[in-house]
Amino acid sequence: MTDQGTAAPAIMLTGIDKRFGTVHANKAIDLVVAKGTIHGIIGENGAGKSTLMSILYGFYEADSGTIAVNGRTVRIRSSADAIALGIGMVHQHFMLVETMTVAENVLLGAEGSGLIAARLDHARAEIARLGRDYGLIVDPDAVVGELSVGLQQRVEIIKALYRGAEILILDEPTGVLTPAEATQLFEVLGELRRQGRTILIITHKLKEIMAITDAVSVMRRGAMVAHRTTAETSVAELAELMVGRAMTQPERPASAAPGQPLLVVAGLSVRDSRGVTRVTDVSFAVSAGEIVGIAGVSGNGQSELVEAIAGIIRPSAGTISVAGHRLTNADDAASLRGYGLAHVPEDRHRMGLVTAFPAWENILLGHHAEARYGTGLLIDRAATLTDTAGRMNAFDVRPDNPHLKMANFSGGNQQKLVIAREIGAAPQVLIVAQPTRGVDIGAIAFIHDQLLAMKAAGKAILLVSVELDEIFALSDRIAVMCGGRLVGIRDTNATDQNEIGLMMAGVERAA
Amino acid sequence: MDLIETALAILASGLRLAIPLLCACLAGLYSERSGVVDIGLEGKMLAAAFGATVAALSTGSAYAGLAVGMATAVVLALIHGYAAITQRGNQIVSGMAINMLAAGLTALLGNVWYREGGRTPSLEGAARFNPITLPGTETLADVPVLGPFWRLVVSGHPLPVYLALAAVPLTWFLLYRTRWGLRLRAVGENPAAVDTAGISVPRIRYSAMLATGVLCGLGGTYLAVAQAASFLPHITAGKGFIALAALIFAKWRPVQALGACLLFGLLDAVAIRLQGVALPGIGQVPVQAIQALPYVLTVILLAGFVGRAIPPKAIGVPYVKER
Numbered sequence: 001m002t003d004q005g006t007a008a009p010a011i012m013l014t015g016i017d018k019r020f021g022t023v024h025a026n027k028a029i030d031l032v033v034a035k036g037t038i039h040g041i042i043g044e045n046g047a048g049k050s051t052l053m054s055i056l057y058g059f060y061e062a063d064s065g066t067i068a069v070n071g072r073t074v075r076i077r078s079s080a081d082a083i084a085l086g087i088g089m090v091h092q093h094f095m096l097v098e099t100m101t102v103a104e105n106v107l108l109g110a111e112g113s114g115l116i117a118a119r120l121d122h123a124r125a126e127i128a129r130l131g132r133d134y135g136l137i138v139d140p141d142a143v144v145g146e147l148s149v150g151l152q153q154r155v156e157i158i159k160a161l162y163r164g165a166e167i168l169i170l171d172e173p174t175g176v177l178t179p180a181e182a183t184q185l186f187e188v189l190g191e192l193r194r195q196g197r198t199i200l201i202i203t204h205k206l207k208e209i210m211a212i213t214d215a216v217s218v219m220r221r222g223a224m225v226a227h228r229t230t231a232e233t234s235v236a237e238l239a240e241l242m243v244g245r246a247m248t249q250p251e252r253p254a255s256a257a258p259g260q261p262l263l264v265v266a267g268l269s270v271r272d273s274r275g276v277t278r279v280t281d282v283s284f285a286v287s288a289g290e291i292v293g294i295a296g297v298s299g300n301g302q303s304e305l306v307e308a309i310a311g312i313i314r315p316s317a318g319t320i321s322v323a324g325h326r327l328t329n330a331d332d333a334a335s336l337r338g339y340g341l342a343h344v345p346e347d348r349h350r351m352g353l354v355t356a357f358p359a360w361e362n363i364l365l366g367h368h369a370e371a372r373y374g375t376g377l378l379i380d381r382a383a384t385l386t387d388t389a390g391r392m393n394a395f396d397v398r399p400d401n402p403h404l405k406m407a408n409f410s411g412g413n414q415q416k417l418v419i420a421r422e423i424g425a426a427p428q429v430l431i432v433a434q435p436t437r438g439v440d441i442g443a444i445a446f447i448h449d450q451l452l453a454m455k456a457a458g459k460a461i462l463l464v465s466v467e468l469d470e471i472f473a474l475s476d477r478i479a480v481m482c483g484g485r486l487v488g489i490r491d492t493n494a495t496d497q498n499e500i501g502l503m504m505a506g507v508e509r510a511a
Numbered sequence: 512m513d514l515i516e517t518a519l520a521i522l523a524s525g526l527r528l529a530i531p532l533l534c535a536c537l538a539g540l541y542s543e544r545s546g547v548v549d550i551g552l553e554g555k556m557l558a559a560a561f562g563a564t565v566a567a568l569s570t571g572s573a574y575a576g577l578a579v580g581m582a583t584a585v586v587l588a589l590i591h592g593y594a595a596i597t598q599r600g601n602q603i604v605s606g607m608a609i610n611m612l613a614a615g616l617t618a619l620l621g622n623v624w625y626r627e628g629g630r631t632p633s634l635e636g637a638a639r640f641n642p643i644t645l646p647g648t649e650t651l652a653d654v655p656v657l658g659p660f661w662r663l664v665v666s667g668h669p670l671p672v673y674l675a676l677a678a679v680p681l682t683w684f685l686l687y688r689t690r691w692g693l694r695l696r697a698v699g700e701n702p703a704a705v706d707t708a709g710i711s712v713p714r715i716r717y718s719a720m721l722a723t724g725v726l727c728g729l730g731g732t733y734l735a736v737a738q739a740a741s742f743l744p745h746i747t748a749g750k751g752f753i754a755l756a757a758l759i760f761a762k763w764r765p766v767q768a769l770g771a772c773l774l775f776g777l778l779d780a781v782a783i784r785l786q787g788v789a790l791p792g793i794g795q796v797p798v799q800a801i802q803a804l805p806y807v808l809t810v811i812l813l814a815g816f817v818g819r820a821i822p823p824k825a826i827g828v829p830y831v832k833e834r
Contacts (some may be wrong), residue, residue: 059707059832080709095704097697098824108697110707111690159708 008071009034010167010198011056016065018051025051027223029065033167033215038189038199040209040230043219043242044202044440046410049202053169056200057089058082069167076209083109085167088160092296094152098145102113102155103127104479105144124163130158133182134152134191149299150181157188168192169200178297179468179501198475204242204441209450243441258476259288262460263309263341263429268318278304280484281318281382285430286460291451293463293475293492295500300486302464303346307431309462309477310343311336323428337366340428343379344418344435346464348411352418360388361399362406363379363421396446412443419450433464448474468497482506512614515656519663523779526664529776530675531552531556534730535682535754536761536768537678538723542588544686544763545719546699547595551606553751554613554728559584559731561617564631564742566622567638567752576638576736581728585625587613588724589717590713596716599829610751629744640669640737655805672735678726682765694721699823702830712830727751756809760818778805 009032016029018433026048043049047268055062058076066073069085076082082089096105102122111119124140131137136154138147144155153173170189174182189199189212203209204417209216210230218226218241226241263286270279272318279301287291296302309322311333320327325339333343345351353362364373364384376382388402397409397416406414415435421431432451436444451474455461465471471478472492479489480503487503535552542549563580567573587609594605621629645666650660686692694715698705702712730750735742757775759769782804789795 078709079707083709089707093700095707097700097704099700100693100697104693104697105704108693108704109710111693114690115688116690116693117688396613509522 007035009033009068010070011066011200012071013052013056014066016052016055016062016067018055018060018062019232024222026055026062027221029219029224031217031224032227033198033200034071035198035503036193036196037214038193038201038212040216041200041202041219042204042206042216042238044204044211044442046221046440047219047242049219052173053089053171053200053202056082056116056192057087057169060368063269074136079352081161083165087167087169088163088165089169090153090156090160090171090173092173092175094156096144096152096155099143101141101143102138102147102158103140104158105155106140112430117474126162130161133195134161134188136161136188149176151186152175153185154188166291167198167200169202171202172204173201174203174205176298178504179497180505182208188281193376206238209238210235220244239441249404258290259458261285261287262323263462264319264321265305265309266319268305268308268320269314270301270313271307272304272313277316278484279308279315282481282484282486283318284479284486284489286462288428288460289455290477291455291459291461291463291475291488293471293478294462294481295471295478296466296481296504298466300481300504302434302481304341304392304484305481306346306431306462306464310341310345310431320346333366337425337427342422342425342427344415344422344432346428346433346437347419348414353406355414356405358403358405359409359417359449360385360390360402362417363388363391365421367421367425390418391424395423395450411438415439415447419447423450423454427459427464429460431462434466435463436465436467436470438452444470468500471500472497480504516659516663519659521784522777523663523667524783525773526775527672527776527779528673529772529780531730531738531750532673532735532754532775533769534678534726534733534750534755535771536772537675537682537753538726538730540574540721540761540763540765540768541683541695541719541722541726541757543758543826544699544823545695546702546823546828546830547592547716547717547720548602549588549591549723550603550615550752550755551591551609552723552748552754553749554610555587555724555727556731556734556751557583557610557617557745558587558613558749559728560735560746561613561621561631561731561742563728563732564634564735566633567736569632571636571638573634573638573640573670573736577640577729577732580732580736584726584728584731585721585724588727592717592720593758595829596713596720599831602827602829606665614745620659621636621742621744632744633741634736637741639737639740640671640733642667642669643673657786669733669737671729671737674729675733676769678729679765679769686765691715691718696823699825703832704824706830706832714745716830744813753806753809756813759822761814762820763823773807775809778808 011031013029013031013035016026018026020047026387029052041049051060054060056067058079058081058251061077067076068074074085101431103120106127107116107123113119127138136158138154144152173185177185192199193509200312201213213230213471216228216230216233218238219226220242266283268279268282269277272278282305284292304313307313309320311331314329321334322339322341349355367373373384385402389400392400394400395416397413397420435447438449451461477489478492478495478500480487480500482504483506487506528642539549539552541688549676562583563576566579567576591605591609594600595602618629621631625631648662648666656765686696694705694710698712698715734746739746753775757768757771762772782801785801786798787798
């Protein structure tokens with residue numbers, strides 16, 4: 001480990017090629033990762049980053065190309081091969097068994113003997129040691145499903161280290177973390193690097209790349225387009241390489257004098273189906289021509305707040321008014337639509353779309369009774385198809401084929417279709433939750449432009465997002481939720497990401 | 512004294528009635544803990560009962576019957592495994608197909624081979640599992656309560672009863688104390704976690720199907736070669752389905768499975784005992800109502816008294832590596 005300068009690279013990929021049917025996911029990828037460094041891989045969604053890492057971890061096998069680990073050419077046919085070569089992976093969606101304890105999860109697949117009692121003790125001791133050495137402190141006997149997301153991620157890292165991983169791959173590791181948890185993670189990664197381990201990190205967050213990596217590789221549409229030393233590049237250059245053209249940050253238009261309040265929430269509390277209070281006494285208002293952003297780590301009541309306002313679950317206390325209509329128990333999503341409320345749900349697959357339906361049927365959802373789609377019992381197919389094609393055009397949904405099954409669109413284009421449906425209904429109040437989750441940079445810019453145009457047209461928009469950058473780029477005011485409560489509301493111009501980050505952790509600084 | 516004898520006799524009968532349930536319930540536990548739904552327990556037990564009887568009749572050995580019974584159920588379990596694991600087919604359809612196949616085939620073959628309307632001739636002597644008298648029955652004979660308890664409830668059952676009871680602690684040990692059990696529990700919850708840990712998901716699921724087959728074989732063999740001493744069409748009488756209910760009742764845990772099966776067995780025994788008996792204040796209850804009692808209670812227990820039974824998360828979902 002001392003001769004880092006002359007050592008063979010930890011990983012050398014040459015000409016890696018992979019097709020899934022007609023999709024060319026990886027095109028002749030070359031990549032060299034030096035030992036003992038943190039190497040970032042960035043690219044838009046669908047650029048092929050995850051496929052490449054799955055090949056390295058033995059989940060898929062490449063159609064052609066070679067992999068060399070520590071200078072030795074190897075074949076990785078399964079995850080077991082990768083583990084034997086000292087490669088560990090922290091997946092974006094954790095590969096943990098939630099009903100088992102931390103120690104059992106760590107042991108799984110690395111048991112070492114048929115009976116596990118003694119091995120569990122060994123795992124406990126090892127977890128304690130890793131906790132001391134790297135700050136990865138976690139209770140070995142805690143049930144994984146009861147841990148926070150940040151701690152679950154630690155368990156994933158511990159799992160890899162327990163298997164003796166010298167090369168650690170992390171796939172979008174900060175997507176689910178608070179800013180503080182992310183900082184802790186970076187400290188752990190820094191410590192691992194100091195001890196000679198190699199880290200590959202996949203992300204689409206350019207700031208993180210700049211903050212912690214030594215080198216960075218950029219992927220675009222399945223191809224590796226550039227390699228840079230982090231110290232010699234910039235966010236602007238990387239963004240341009242990622243998208244293939246120069247990006248312009250949309251200027252947040254100066255807040256016009258806010259108009260009438262269109263969405264008023266007062267004293268709102270919400271219990272979930274199990275009777276647990278998720279939202280406690282939340283009050284705020286959104287006026288015409290205003291975007292109010294709700295920031296918070298996911299799972300702090302934002303989803304329930306949105307569902308209550310959108311008429312999906314009934315609040316246990318408090319009132320909601322939409323464009324002057326005070327909601328009652330008789331109101332549901334359909335009557336709310338009549339009041340001028342539109343809702344872009346946080347999870348388009350679960351609530352926004354029927355992915356097995358074609359685009360034109362998805363455009364109909366919730367609006368099927370409107371006269372323009374036909375009167376009486378039958379749907380006017382021709383009119384609906386024309387309408388769908390027109391909207392797909394206006395909202396840049398590609399490919400603009402109304403007959404294509406929704407599942408065959410990319411995430412960004414699915415989201416654009418949902419937004420086309422909701423904004424197309426000309427609402428007075430728009431609720432958008434996580435509008436750009438799993439959406440590529442090009443589509444993000446487009447969606448942001450649409451929201452800003454709505455605002456300019458004098459509509460009220462409630463934006464819920466876990467992406468602070470997005471909140472800051474769009475909102476006039478920022479409300480922060482933590483533990484189901486509204487910690488505070490700030491004017492965007494009078495606050496910064498530090499203050500909001502602290503509030504997300506539940507700290508209300510005296511103003 | 513007479514009352515105690517009666518109570519103990521009901522208890523012993525309840526235990527014997529619980530055994531096929533217990534076998535099927537534990538069989539289902541292995542399969543479902545691995546993430547494979549198995550509504551084909553009934554069919555596997557039925558086929559095993561038939562196979563075991565035919566083998567016992569032709570060899571004159573109950574042990575040969577047990578071996579063939581287990582082999583029959585294992586073959587069917589592996590067919591279910593092939594459909595559900597390798598071909599990623601619908602597990603309900605495959606399980607149902609096995610039930611129908613077993614019901615039809617046993618009746619048909621029984622009729623063709625023995626020409627008694629689907630029944631087989633009776634098993635006698637060594638071709639049948641006979642009650643075993645445990646040591647101590649003599650010694651304890653004169654001790655009040657404990658003596659009759661030993662004689663009626665503990666001792667005096669055929670071998671499969673003791674095998675089935677032994678399967679409970681064995682299953683617990685396998686599940687919670689061995690590497691295989693750890694992997695089995697994991698694969699039913701999150702097969703992707705098992706796969707990325709470098710373990711073959713199909714291999715674990717197939718091994719679970721093996722255990723399922725062996726236990727269904729034991730249950731079926733017990734029904735025909737020990738209890739009834741011959742094979743009758745539909746001898747399993749829905750026990751494979753009641754066992755699934757018991758499995759949910761037990762929340763997929765072995766010791767609780769024993770409790771649930773004993774409860775159901777005891778209800779059955781009480782129902783049998785109550786037939787033709789005039790109850791005070793009610794008079795004679797129709798046989799059908801008494802016979803329905805265990806099922807009615809099953810529904811009530813499952814609906815109201817179990818609490819939340821959370822099944823293994825990956826149950827019924829074929830494992831496909833995500834694209």
